[in-house]
Amino acid sequence: MTTEKIQGGINAPKGFYAAGLRAGIREGKENKDMALIYSEVPAVCAGTFTRNIVKAAPVLWDQEIVKNHGSARAVVINSGIANACTGSLGYENCREEAAYAADLLGLAPEEVLTASTGVIGPQLNMEIVKKGIKMLAESRSRTTEAADDAATAILTTDTHKKEIALTACIGGKKVTIGGMCKGSGMIHPNMGTMLAFVTSDAAIEQSVLQQMVKEVVEDTFNMVSVDGDTSTNDTCLVLCNGLAGNPVLEEDSSDLPVFREAITEILTWLSKQIAGDGEGCTRLFEVTVKGAGTRKEAKIISKSVVCSNLTKAAVFGKDANWGRILCAMGYSGANFDPALVDIDLESSKGSLSIVREGIAADYSEERAADILSANPVRAILHLHQGEESATAWGCDLTYEYVRINADYRS
Amino acid sequence: MTTEKIQGGINAPKGFYAAGLRAGIREGKENKDMALIYSEVPAVCAGTFTRNIVKAAPVLWDQEIVKNHGSARAVVINSGIANACTGSLGYENCREEAAYAADLLGLAPEEVLTASTGVIGPQLNMEIVKKGIKMLAESRSRTTEAADDAATAILTTDTHKKEIALTACIGGKKVTIGGMCKGSGMIHPNMGTMLAFVTSDAAIEQSVLQQMVKEVVEDTFNMVSVDGDTSTNDTCLVLCNGLAGNPVLEEDSSDLPVFREAITEILTWLSKQIAGDGEGCTRLFEVTVKGAGTRKEAKIISKSVVCSNLTKAAVFGKDANWGRILCAMGYSGANFDPALVDIDLESSKGSLSIVREGIAADYSEERAADILSANPVRAILHLHQGEESATAWGCDLTYEYVRINADYRS
Numbered sequence: 100m101t102t103e104k105i106q107g108g109i110n111a112p113k114g115f116y117a118a119g120l121r122a123g124i125r126e127g128k129e130n131k132d133m134a135l136i137y138s139e140v141p142a143v144c145a146g147t148f149t150r151n152i153v154k155a156a157p158v159l160w161d162q163e164i165v166k167n168h169g170s171a172r173a174v175v176i177n178s179g180i181a182n183a184c185t186g187s188l189g190y191e192n193c194r195e196e197a198a199y200a201a202d203l204l205g206l207a208p209e210e211v212l213t214a215s216t217g218v219i220g221p222q223l224n225m226e227i228v229k230k231g232i233k234m235l236a237e238s239r240s241r242t243t244e245a246a247d248d249a250a251t252a253i254l255t256t257d258t259h260k261k262e263i264a265l266t267a268c269i270g271g272k273k274v275t276i277g278g279m280c281k282g283s284g285m286i287h288p289n290m291g292t293m294l295a296f297v298t299s300d301a302a303i304e305q306s307v308l309q310q311m312v313k314e315v316v317e318d319t320f321n322m323v324s325v326d327g328d329t330s331t332n333d334t335c336l337v338l339c340n341g342l343a344g345n346p347v348l349e350e351d352s353s354d355l356p357v358f359r360e361a362i363t364e365i366l367t368w369l370s371k372q373i374a375g376d377g378e379g380c381t382r383l384f385e386v387t388v389k390g391a392g393t394r395k396e397a398k399i400i401s402k403s404v405v406c407s408n409l410t411k412a413a414v415f416g417k418d419a420n421w422g423r424i425l426c427a428m429g430y431s432g433a434n435f436d437p438a439l440v441d442i443d444l445e446s447s448k449g450s451l452s453i454v455r456e457g458i459a460a461d462y463s464e465e466r467a468a469d470i471l472s473a474n475p476v477r478a479i480l481h482l483h484q485g486e487e488s489a490t491a492w493g494c495d496l497t498y499e500y501v502r503i504n505a506d507y508r509s
Numbered sequence: 510m511t512t513e514k515i516q517g518g519i520n521a522p523k524g525f526y527a528a529g530l531r532a533g534i535r536e537g538k539e540n541k542d543m544a545l546i547y548s549e550v551p552a553v554c555a556g557t558f559t560r561n562i563v564k565a566a567p568v569l570w571d572q573e574i575v576k577n578h579g580s581a582r583a584v585v586i587n588s589g590i591a592n593a594c595t596g597s598l599g600y601e602n603c604r605e606e607a608a609y610a611a612d613l614l615g616l617a618p619e620e621v622l623t624a625s626t627g628v629i630g631p632q633l634n635m636e637i638v639k640k641g642i643k644m645l646a647e648s649r650s651r652t653t654e655a656a657d658d659a660a661t662a663i664l665t666t667d668t669h670k671k672e673i674a675l676t677a678c679i680g681g682k683k684v685t686i687g688g689m690c691k692g693s694g695m696i697h698p699n700m701g702t703m704l705a706f707v708t709s710d711a712a713i714e715q716s717v718l719q720q721m722v723k724e725v726v727e728d729t730f731n732m733v734s735v736d737g738d739t740s741t742n743d744t745c746l747v748l749c750n751g752l753a754g755n756p757v758l759e760e761d762s763s764d765l766p767v768f769r770e771a772i773t774e775i776l777t778w779l780s781k782q783i784a785g786d787g788e789g790c791t792r793l794f795e796v797t798v799k800g801a802g803t804r805k806e807a808k809i810i811s812k813s814v815v816c817s818n819l820t821k822a823a824v825f826g827k828d829a830n831w832g833r834i835l836c837a838m839g840y841s842g843a844n845f846d847p848a849l850v851d852i853d854l855e856s857s858k859g860s861l862s863i864v865r866e867g868i869a870a871d872y873s874e875e876r877a878a879d880i881l882s883a884n885p886v887r888a889i890l891h892l893h894q895g896e897e898s899a900t901a902w903g904c905d906l907t908y909e910y911v912r913i914n915a916d917y918r919s
Contacts, residue, residue: 150840153835153836186867218832331835331836408818416915422629425629429741430559430561437594456596505825505828
């Protein structure tokens with residue numbers, strides 16, 4: 100892998116501008132709540148969206164654009180209100196948001212994607228939204244600070260912004276990719292995550308990009324769970340404006356795997372950021388299944404374990420309660436022989452075998468608690484049934500998760 | 510319905526004896542941890558068991574008996590250790606437990622069912638278990654106190670015992686049915702619940718009983734979720750010894766529906782007890798879906814809502830966060846039109862429309878919080894798609910759930 104990490108987030112690729120600021124949608128006078136991504140030339144766009152049949156207005160709007168146009172110039176994002184379960188007025192507000200931004204930026208409405216995150220139910224205050232869009236259009240810039248502002252403005256209960264950028268050499272040209280996302284609660288993506296945005300100056304065919312994003316999301320965002328709740332707003336958008344000047348990536352381009360690896364690296368990093376910053380969580384919990392008969396079974400089992408409330412509470416309590424892990428594997432729906440299973444725990448404090456052939460290994464509970472006290476914590480589950488593997492990312496279940504969600508709206 | 514509630518729990522039906530006492534398996538000097546159910550004549554037995562592929566030793570033992578013999582005289586139960594993930598030694602211990610009890614009670618080993626609940630992993634101390642069985646055999650009696658002791662001895666993190674008895678008139682005879690169960694954590698039964706035992710003096714064919722129990726469990730225990738974790742030990746056993754003297758109930762008996770209704774009443778009551786005493790919970794949360802196109806969809810949707818961590822935390826916080834309910838309906842996998850959905854909240858404090866046609870009704874948050882402060886809380890979700898309905902039972906998600914499970918073994 101020949102990627103290199105750099106600064107600049109979503110502004111790192113050529114031709115992208117960002118902005119993030121407070122318009123007044125979220126409570127709390129300090130909280131930024133609107134962001135803009137803008138490309139100086141048309142960018143091919145790919146997207147994956149929530150499979151929840153209750154879809155937010157911006158999801159419906161973006162799906163239409165990705166499907167029928169496959170190209171965009173801007174994304175307008177707000178936090179604070181999800182614009183979900185808002186009926187026809189909600190959709191009309193979303194359309195008006197895109198049209199207003201398009202007007203200010205000299206674009207067609209269908210060149211403007213939108214995304215929202217926050218409380219389900221309330222309508223957007225369009226006066227505030229329009230004021231925000233005007234300020235965003237005026238203040239957009241190519242600076243790292245502007246990218247940081249955008250990454251901050253999309254957050255809700257997240258505790259820190261999540262942005263990354265890297266370069267790769269493709270077709271003899273330096274191609275740059277940037278990404279940002281937000282996660283925290285209602286995170287059990289069934290296609291993308293709450294909100295994730297990736298920019299790149301790569302030149303690539305839209306159909307190739309869409310297929311690639313769909314596949315990579317399956318192995319990254321779709322392997323994350325904070326609480327088992329699939330949002331109404333999950334959106335992952337990837338914009339590629341071609342300014343790197345590489346030969347356009349097509350299905351049979353020899354450099355396509357390099358770009359795919361770079362995208363995978365970005366989405367994997369963002370996925371781990373979301374899991375590790377789950378609502379109230381103290382630790383990223385990474386579960387890898389090895390030796391599965393099929394990759395699908397490896398995915399089902401690893402995801403079942405990161406979704407288990409009992410296992411998550413045990414991680415919070417630094418309790419090597421392997422019975423709960425084996426139990427969650429057992430009810431996952433995947434097939435395996437419990438009598439063959441080995442389980443190891445691993446962290447920066449070392450590693451420990453806790454189960455051998457389905458029953459307790461002879462280990463020290465104190466040593467296990469010590470390993471579980473670090474962050475991140477990894478569990479490796481070996482099925483000894485085949486050669487396939489998969490990894491899922493989750494977090495521990497804490498008092499703080501309950502506090503945040505018992506009192507989210509007040 | 511012509512059933513009548515009476516005292517006596519599992520000892521209420523003719524010919525059943527019970528005992529419950531402390532053998533020394535659980536920690537805490539006060540905790541009873543072994544129970545016995547004994548019938549003075551052979552009882553036909555039906556059972557449903559966990560669908561987790563990691564099955565505890567007693568589940569394997571009982572499945573064999575229900576399938577191949579269909580008749581039993583006794584059940585030996587322990588709490589504290591689940592005898593799950595204990596390998597061949599665990600199964601041998603289970604077999605020895607049955608054989609030892611059979612010897613003392615003058616029965617064949619395959620007339621003795623077993624059940625265990627508690628920590629997954631450790632082996633049973635057979636010296637303690639045998640001492641316990643000896644005391645149980647000696648102290649068994651037909652008193653209400655003995656039934657109470659048995660219902661107490663099967664508990665783990667439950668806060669109170671769960672027992673019921675009722676009578677019905679079948680074939681001109683008074684038939685009595687008693688039941689007890691335990692739930693609390695790792696409760697997301699995929700067939701029965703953690704442990705439930707029903708006794709009756711009804712005369713009934715084993716195949717008719719097995720089919721009825723299977724069907725009724727689908728609508729009762731399988732509609733309960735405390736935390737989404739399906740246990741390795743879930744067991745529901747129904748023993749009918751025929752001493753009521755009614756004509757043997759067969760598939761086409763005109764009184765079979767009466768017995769079925771009585772069994773349904775028992776299992777429904779036990780299911781609500783389990784949900785309402787979920788680990789750490791403060792409130793039973795009952796979700797009824799009405800107007801569904803199919804009964805299966807009504808069940809999927811109602812269960813999805815009671816399983817949603819976000820909805821459960823909102824119930825704990827007395828927050829009428831209907832967006833989370835609609836969200837959980839949407840990712841359930843069932844099909845419906847979100848724009849038609851009405852949602853009402855209901856409790857002893859009154860009822861309130863919070864959603865009409867998929868968007869917020871004009872309601873007072875204070876009034877909603879007041880309704881949500883009572884126990885139990887009910888949500889009625891009307892899909893306006895058809896005539897089918899279903900109910901699921903869960904509970905709120907609290908700090909106490911996290912505390913119990915972060916620190917269960919210590």
